[in-house]
Amino acid sequence: MEWSVLLEAYNWNGEQRFTADRIAADPRAARYLTGWPREGDFGVVAETDAGEPVGAAWARYLPEDEPGYGFVASDVPELTLGVLPGHRGRGHGRALMEALIRAAAEQPVPIARLSLSVEDGNHAARLYSSLGFTRVGRCDNADTMVLDIGSENRPPAI
């Protein structure tokens, strides 16, 4: 399921720029999922009432020497979001993001921020902005966006 969502996230504009084989063969593209679950990984899956998975959102720490497209720091997990075609526009994407942000706030190791990359023209950017993500940089033809999870989840200052 998550691999098909990752494929959707790369092919968000309808062009089949990536195939499953190409992602598997491209370490940078595959690093959002390879070896799942690793320590610190977390995510959520949306299902129909019949239990059929329709989308997923997940987050993973990536190191500075093997960053994702939305890398800002090694202690900021990068997230991936996708809803399968045929199930879009019904609120699953927003519900997944809200659940992922809640999950981030509940992780045993406190998370101060979440990051992501969204290519120019992808309407997902509006969803992210409405959830409080702000643009902090550019990578190729994409914005890097960050959400501040909130000070209540941060360790107290010494």
Ligand SMILES: CC(C)(COP(=O)(O)OP(=O)(O)OC[C@H]1O[C@@H](n2cnc3c(N)ncnc32)[C@H](O)[C@@H]1OP(=O)(O)O)[C@@H](O)C(=O)NCCC(=O)NCCS
């Ligand atoms: C982006 C994506 C996850 C949104 O999922 P979804 O279930 O369709 O989204 P929702 O129905 O929850 O809509 C959430 C918001 O997205 C935006 N949105 C959704 N569909 C839209 C459309 N066709 N045009 C413009 N904005 C749209 C709206 O801002 C919407 O806000 P609202 O809740 O106030 O209506 C989905 O379109 C998808 O999987 N796309 C391909 C993969 C992808 O682009 N992933 C993100 C990579 S950064």
